[in-house]
Amino acid sequence: MPENLKLNTFLQEFHSDCKHPECSFGFYGFAFGQSPFPVPEPVKRALIENADKGAYAGVPGIQELRETISKYNKRNFDIDVDPSRVYVGPGTKELIFNLLEILHGTVILPTPAWLGYLPQIRFLKKNYHMLHVAKNGKITPNDLEHLTLRLHDRQKILILNNPNNPTGLIYSRLELEEIADVCRKHDILVISDEIYALTTYDINKFVSMGKIYPEGTFVTNGLSKSHAAGGYRLGYVVFPQHATELKKQFKKILATEYTATSTPIQHAAIAGFSESREMDEYLEITRRIHEIMGWYTYEGLNRIDGVKTTKPESTFYLLADFNAYSDDFLANKITNSQKFSESLIQHPYHTALVGGDSLVLERTDFSARIAFIDYNGKKAMENYVECQPKTNSDKIEFVKNNAPKIVDGIAMIERYLKDLKKETNSKISHQKTTDGETVSIP
């Protein structure tokens, strides 16, 4: 099972079982990657208006939705997409799964990675290779080319997640162009998972791989993240230009596996992807709030001794590096990142994050994904509209008022790390005095 789902279940179960009286203060959720905002009004309204649509939709999606998605791509990403290149599915996760089913070749998976890809790759028994990111948190064209030269399959499939979960980083136009050059040279198709595209704080900075490498990129996107409707289950894939044969195969698979995506939900998506003042405002406000929460979380974590994180430019995640504490973890028998995340859930910390093992990192890499979404999104939107924070102290005030759990959760992580160090030190001094006697770990 993907680790995020497992962890969330575990956390809920654990918390409901925790009998400690102090537990009333709740837990701090930095683990689950779900937008905190309400479903946009136009999307909700469209679902309500189309609740009577009980008939099966066509396999690739309702024509009006495909046309809307085509315009959405033109408007937001400056890509000319014929509607016939658009296929709608019940979430991008399933569409990526279906793509991996029809595409031949070795999969190249950049790490750290979203928790969903690897179970799919393994389930489908595909050849795959990891490609670890460079110091700047992104893959480099050179590393990609070196890896490619070692692979035997003629065709390769690069899963590019841009904007990136877990780092919150985006690839620049130049970086994408250099990657595209390697892909053209070495027969690499790209599945570009751009589900976070419209959460990019400076939206002008986001560039779609579908623009740079249109002949070899499958772009996936949907309602789940920017439109805060993960529970609706609607995604789409834009096929590369001239992929007639693959589209035919894909259609066959969709028809064989699930007929079509929910018709009322497709109508709701038409509203979500259509141009409107209301949608523009929604996207703008939620972007600004994600940015503020990201900035605060980044500043707060980097202020903790020894902690370094990526600086998010999009999404609601960052990647935090706790490896400066490696010796302390090991001294306390926390030998891998899973044990780290489990120990952080224990009383009194009750703080959930996604450990490196669930991000396809080495088990001994004490990095973790931090999602900054544990707040009431509806209330935050209202307060943001009422009074937009401008200065840094406005922003701090905004976070304290709207997302106290983020504030306290960061403090809890700091406390955990301090306790950890204290424990190590007391052990060392204890060991010095007792000279090798067995010490019980609390």
Add this chain to the structure above:
Amino acid sequence: MPENLKLNTFLQEFHSDCKHPECSFGFYGFAFGQSPFPVPEPVKRALIENADKGAYAGVPGIQELRETISKYNKRNFDIDVDPSRVYVGPGTKELIFNLLEILHGTVILPTPAWLGYLPQIRFLKKNYHMLHVAKNGKITPNDLEHLTLRLHDRQKILILNNPNNPTGLIYSRLELEEIADVCRKHDILVISDEIYALTTYDINKFVSMGKIYPEGTFVTNGLSKSHAAGGYRLGYVVFPQHATELKKQFKKILATEYTATSTPIQHAAIAGFSESREMDEYLEITRRIHEIMGWYTYEGLNRIDGVKTTKPESTFYLLADFNAYSDDFLANKITNSQKFSESLIQHPYHTALVGGDSLVLERTDFSARIAFIDYNGKKAMENYVECQPKTNSDKIEFVKNNAPKIVDGIAMIERYLKDLKKETNSKISHQKTTDGETVSIP
């Protein structure tokens, strides 16, 4: 691609291209298997009320829905199902696909069969064997046992579709018990696709295989047929008792492939599967109308010289046997059932049905599935409520008023068969006079 979807597409495309002036009378749709009724009001209302539910649901489905389905099974099928045995998915089609993914062994597919199973079995590269039904339109325990003894795999999977698409028949309790005995003896798991259960005209006659063989049956059902909400995409599977390990595997697959089913749609399903006067009435009225349409279609077709059909007891289908016309088909170069269905779509007949080739029958078996759903279901329900037809002549009147296309479509099939015979006869006499000269086929 499943043949029903292909045919429907073909038909729509064909019709929009037909330039003949007489074509204004439209076409007769006996092919596509979709309920003509509107989505039940309680289901629609629940979707409207839950349009704001943008959060991801848990993998196996919302707990309240699983509990509702458990009660639904108790109420309708007298089965005690713990909610933990219920898994919700985006349509039973996908759930059956997922089951076939995790279950080992040779698949036994009774024929004629619904058009959806074989593409799945083939796509998953599973071993499979057909099991042709006996004269009464159902598989027999003896035939099942004989086939089983020839199979090498220890475990077998029988796909039982009850009520049956395309025949409209149901298996009696005794028949199911005898089949279950063979299954127990020979390690056969059953996927019992009961999506039409609640369309059974005499609802007391329907028996679920989940009641008879609870330790080895996966029962699938959903909103698509009895609740006329195929476009909503919601199905469920009830696992056999004590299938703990399989449930775990299944959950893993669902999490890997698609996370969960649409949350607002799940809430709508709660209303659909809950007990209410409104739902009871809806199900009762639609059952009665299906029964009347089925009865009329059965009578109408069997009155045509040489045509024999099954007598539907459930669903909105029957299987019609046109093999008495085999010689005429062949004389007119209609060498298989696909050519038969294609020729019936041509001007002036424009009548669509699903030929035997799409029902996993021999290509030269001129049987076809007839769906009796080409009418305005909303209007028919209103008229039924206003004045319930009691006598046979009431019923004929009801069909003529509410489903003129069914009336005309049956007449069109008759005309087609007459023309076919005329063509054969003229050919024979022509051949007699011209003595072997080449004759052009119009």
